[in-house]
Amino acid sequence: MSLIDVENLTLQFKTDEGLITAVDNVSFSLAPGEVMGLVGESGSGKSVTAKSLMKLNPGNAVYSRESKITLHLDDGPVDVMSLNRPRDMEVARGGAISMIFQEPMASFAPAMTIGSQMVEQLLIHTDMSKSQARELSIEMLDRVGISDASTRFGQYAFEMSGGMRQRAMIAMALSTKPKLLIADEPTTALDVTIQAQVIDLMKDLVDEFGMGIIFITHDLGVVAQTADKVAVMYLGKMIEQGPVREVIRNPYHPYTQGLIDALPQLDDLDKPLMPVPGDIPSPLERPEGCVFHTRCGKIIGDICRTAVPSWADTGENHRTACHLCHEGRHA
Amino acid sequence: MEWGVSAPFQMLAGNNEMLQFARFAATRAVMAVVTLVLVSLIVFSLMELVPGDCAERYLAYKNTQGSAITLADIEAERARLGLDRPFLTRWASWLSGAFRGDFGESCILRVNIAQLLGDKFWISLWICLGSLTLAYMIAIPVGIISAASRNAFLNNSLRLVSYLGLAMPNFLLALMVMLFSTIYFGETLTGLFSPEYREAPWSWAKFVDLLKHAWLPIFILGWSATAFALQTVRALMSDEIGKLYVTAAAARGIYGRRLLWRYPARHALGPIVNSLGFDLNRIFNELPIVALILTLTEAGSLLLEALARSNDQQLAGAIIFLLTAAIVTLNFATDILLAVIDPRVRKSILR
Numbered sequence: 001m002s003l004i005d006v007e008n009l010t011l012q013f014k015t016d017e018g019l020i021t022a023v024d025n026v027s028f029s030l031a032p033g034e035v036m037g038l039v040g041e042s043g044s045g046k047s048v049t050a051k052s053l054m055k056l057n058p059g060n061a062v063y064s065r066e067s068k069i070t071l072h073l074d075d076g077p078v079d080v081m082s083l084n085r086p087r088d089m090e091v092a093r094g095g096a097i098s099m100i101f102q103e104p105m106a107s108f109a110p111a112m113t114i115g116s117q118m119v120e121q122l123l124i125h126t127d128m129s130k131s132q133a134r135e136l137s138i139e140m141l142d143r144v145g146i147s148d149a150s151t152r153f154g155q156y157a158f159e160m161s162g163g164m165r166q167r168a169m170i171a172m173a174l175s176t177k178p179k180l181l182i183a184d185e186p187t188t189a190l191d192v193t194i195q196a197q198v199i200d201l202m203k204d205l206v207d208e209f210g211m212g213i214i215f216i217t218h219d220l221g222v223v224a225q226t227a228d229k230v231a232v233m234y235l236g237k238m239i240e241q242g243p244v245r246e247v248i249r250n251p252y253h254p255y256t257q258g259l260i261d262a263l264p265q266l267d268d269l270d271k272p273l274m275p276v277p278g279d280i281p282s283p284l285e286r287p288e289g290c291v292f293h294t295r296c297g298k299i300i301g302d303i304c305r306t307a308v309p310s311w312a313d314t315g316e317n318h319r320t321a322c323h324l325c326h327e328g329r330h331a
Numbered sequence: 332m333e334w335g336v337s338a339p340f341q342m343l344a345g346n347n348e349m350l351q352f353a354r355f356a357a358t359r360a361v362m363a364v365v366t367l368v369l370v371s372l373i374v375f376s377l378m379e380l381v382p383g384d385c386a387e388r389y390l391a392y393k394n395t396q397g398s399a400i401t402l403a404d405i406e407a408e409r410a411r412l413g414l415d416r417p418f419l420t421r422w423a424s425w426l427s428g429a430f431r432g433d434f435g436e437s438c439i440l441r442v443n444i445a446q447l448l449g450d451k452f453w454i455s456l457w458i459c460l461g462s463l464t465l466a467y468m469i470a471i472p473v474g475i476i477s478a479a480s481r482n483a484f485l486n487n488s489l490r491l492v493s494y495l496g497l498a499m500p501n502f503l504l505a506l507m508v509m510l511f512s513t514i515y516f517g518e519t520l521t522g523l524f525s526p527e528y529r530e531a532p533w534s535w536a537k538f539v540d541l542l543k544h545a546w547l548p549i550f551i552l553g554w555s556a557t558a559f560a561l562q563t564v565r566a567l568m569s570d571e572i573g574k575l576y577v578t579a580a581a582a583r584g585i586y587g588r589r590l591l592w593r594y595p596a597r598h599a600l601g602p603i604v605n606s607l608g609f610d611l612n613r614i615f616n617e618l619p620i621v622a623l624i625l626t627l628t629e630a631g632s633l634l635l636e637a638l639a640r641s642n643d644q645q646l647a648g649a650i651i652f653l654l655t656a657a658i659v660t661l662n663f664a665t666d667i668l669l670a671v672i673d674p675r676v677r678k679s680i681l682r
Contacts, residue, residue: 056582059481086586094584107579111598111674120593121583156674172583 002029003179003212004053004071010064011052019062020283022048024236024291032179035206035213037223037244039259040233043280046216049233050182053214054092054099055083071096073179095125098173102185104165108157114141115153118172125176140171144201163194167201174205181206184216199226220259224248229317232256235280235291242318252320254298290323300327355680356667363663370655371429375422378644384414385438385645392439425648434649444649450533452653454523454541455622459614461549463607466556467564471603474564475596478572489561496558501617505551505624521626523548551621552614560603560610567602571595601673608662615654 011023023045030036038046051057053069069080073096083089101107109117115137122133134153141149144167157165166186173181183202187195203226206213215227223230224244231241232253240253251257258276265271278295281287287294293304303323312325383391386408390400409415413424428435434444477489509521522529523544528537571577572595580594621627670676 054582056578089586090584093582093586099579099582101575101579103575106575109576109580109594109598111601111672112593113674117580117583120585124584156678158675159678 001031001072003032003034004069005029006049006053007068007070008064008066009049009052009069010067011048011057012062012064013058014060014062017284021286022061022236022283023052026233026236026238028231028238028241030180030212030214032212033206033210034229035215035227037227037230038214038216038233039218039220039223039230041218041276041280043235043283044233045236046233047184048236050099050184050214050216053080053180053182054097055080055089056093056099071180090124094121094176094178096178097180097182098176098178099182099184100166100169100173100186102188104162104169104186104189105157107169108165110156110158113154113156114160114168114172115155118153118175121172122175136175137171140175141168144168144171144174144205145197146171162190163197166190166194166198170198170201170205174209177209177211179211181211181213182216183213185218186215187222188217188219195222202226220248220263232259235283235286237291237321239292239322240314240318240320242315246315246318250315250318252314252318252325253292253322254296254324255292256320290321298324300324351680352670352677355670359663359666363659367656367659368426370659371426371652372422374648374651374655375425378648379418381644384409385412386414388438389441429649429652434652435645437646438643440643440646444646447646448649448653452650455615455618456653456657458545458548459552459611459618461545462552462556462614463611465549465553466560466610467603467607469553469557470560470564474561475568475591475599477561478565478568479591479595489565493558493561496555497562499555501551501555502620502624504554505621508547508551509625523627548618548621548625548627551625552617555617556610556614559613563606564599564603567599568595571599574598597672601669601676604665604669604672607665608658611661612654612658615657 006029007027009023009026010021012019012021026045026049028036038050040046048057048061052061052063052067063081067081071078071080071092073091078091078096080092083092108114115134118137118140119130119133122128122136123130126133128136138149138153141152146152146164146167152160152164152168157168160168166189170186181202186202187198190198199222202213213226215223217223227244229242230244230247232239232247232255234255240247240251240256247256248260251260255276258274261274262276264273276295277297281294287305289303289305289307290296290309293299296304299305300323307323309321309323309326311319311321314320314325386405390405390408394400413421416424425435432445434448436442437444437447440447473489477486480486523541524537525540525544528540531537574595577590577594580590585594670680
């Protein structure tokens with residue numbers, strides 16, 4: 001059985017300029033122990049999608065009535081969308097789902113010790129005493145490879161290096177033993193060498209704790225190393241998803257192909273970089289039809305400009321939303 | 332509600348850290364004294380820059396009263412006042428007196444300034460501190476709540492009230508309050524003491540009488556100070572609330588008042604503490620006009636009188652020096668407080 005099912009998630013933000021669609025009819029599911037990479041440019045709605053799982057979006061977010069997020073826990077399913085009181089949301093916020101953020105420095109409160117923030121979270125989500133929470137926190141810090149963990153427990157974020165902060169963040173996120181970890185570009189702000197360490201650490205911890213991970217990134221290279229499956233988003237829409245190797249070897253959607261071509265290739269340095277042409281349109285001017293048609297090099301006619309493409313199977317467990325699939329042509 | 336303020340004290344518990352903190356406090360104290368000495372040099376130079384000196388001014392004053400004056404009289408008066416000594420010597424002796432609370436004699440009134448000021452300076456200072464306290468007692472909770480709330484009505488009415496506070500001059504408010512109280516209550520709310528206590532020695536009854544009168548200047552001065560502080564607190568809070576660590580805390584299941592006070596509010600506190608000295612100065616500057624209207628002869632109007640009416644530089648210099656000393660002391664206190672509440676500041680000094 002899956003760990004989390006997201007069905008028809010649609011989210012709009014109420015702004016002075018009107019309603020802005022940030023997530024448009026996104027569906028996916030994740031099994032326990034599975035790692036899903038959520039890929040796309042900035043502004044593609046991947047962070048907003050992930051935050052929806054915790055109902056963490058700001059107060060001007062409006063979820064459509066069809067949006068449904070179901071969390072399958074040991075004591076039965078939880079309908080995340082129906083959680084309204086903050087007290088009830090605890091299960092999705094730090095209980096069964098934890099989140100780590102892109103900026104490890106900015107995600108710790110600067111004037112509170114790492115330890116006090118870890119203990120606070122444990123006291124909310126578990127029946128532990130303060131000293132038990134302290135013990136577990138130090139154990140977790142030690143587990144993620146922070147040396148001299150009991151000293152670090154009493155320190156502040158500004159006293160640590162970037163990599164150490166992100167380790168501490170991971171330790172904090174995992175201390176409540178969540179079933180699902182959302183990692184929002186956890187390695188983007190780190191040096192490449194530290195990146196690799198943090199990714200290895202996360203892989204180890206998935207195996208050990210058996211939890212699912214949603215790994216948000218714009219870096220397909222990181223996804224290829226870590227994820228079991230990948231979902232590509234563009235302008236709030238999910239456009240392709242499937243097993244990671246399959247999607248990277250046989251990308252179907254022109255946008256996915258563009259993302260892969262845009263990666264620098266170390267074995268052929270003379271090969272020119274191939275950026276995806278054009279810019280992501282303003283969310284205020286969402287294109288009609290296929291959202292990608294304004295930048296697509298393989299447009300096949302008016303159908304791209306007028307009709308929203310539906311999903312088509314393009315391999316084993318590999319689905320793509322592109323009119324090319326229905327035309328029977330491989331892009 | 333936990334403020335987490337006990338943690339810093341625990342952090343200071345280590346003996347070594349205690350020692351380093353004491354060293355930090357001592358350094359800051361020395362710096363405060365140095366500041367005060369520099370300010371005294373500026374104040375003293377300004378006093379000297381005014382054309383004519385104390386001897387000339389006093390004798391000129393006597394002259395207008397009908398006594399004949401000769402140059403020899405002026406020289407004799409200069410020698411008596413020690414005005415014939417070099418500048419730096421005079422400054423040094425003025426400064427050493429100032430630190431002991433002795434500011435010499437007033438040029439015109441010929442009485443000891445310390446005596447003349449009496450409790451007046453302290454009463455003025457306490458009125459200003461009272462206004463400052465009132466301002467932040469209102470501004471901190473209201474500013475925090477309004478920054479956290481998306482209630483348009485609440486925010487707009489708060490904005491209106493604080494613009495009113497910022498735009499309406501204090502003296503107008505003072506006049507209005509007096510007008511209303513005279514018309515509707517038949518009471519004139521002027522002065523700081525009832526007549527029977529004015530010359531009486533300090534007693535509990537006199538203190539109570541002072542409180543009965545002091546609320547009005549405190550309220551009037553606090554009105555615009557509150558409006559100002561409200562804007563500051565609101566802006567700082569809105570800034571903090573948008574930060575990632577607040578979202579991250581919400582993602583850990585923290586919510587409601589606990590989230591608000593432990594996270595953004597606590598972190599917005601530093602800049603607020605930092606601005607207290609500046610605020611006190613602003614309030615003190617507004618005091619003389621309000622004091623003039625409410626005829627608080629016991630408070631700041633003395634400065635205005637000293638400067639404008641009688642050209643009494645000795646008195647004005649003494650008041651400015653005392654005010655600077657009060658602000659420097661407050662800044663010293665806020666520096667220490669900041670180091671206690673903000674670990675980043677504390678760690679930067681403990682090494």
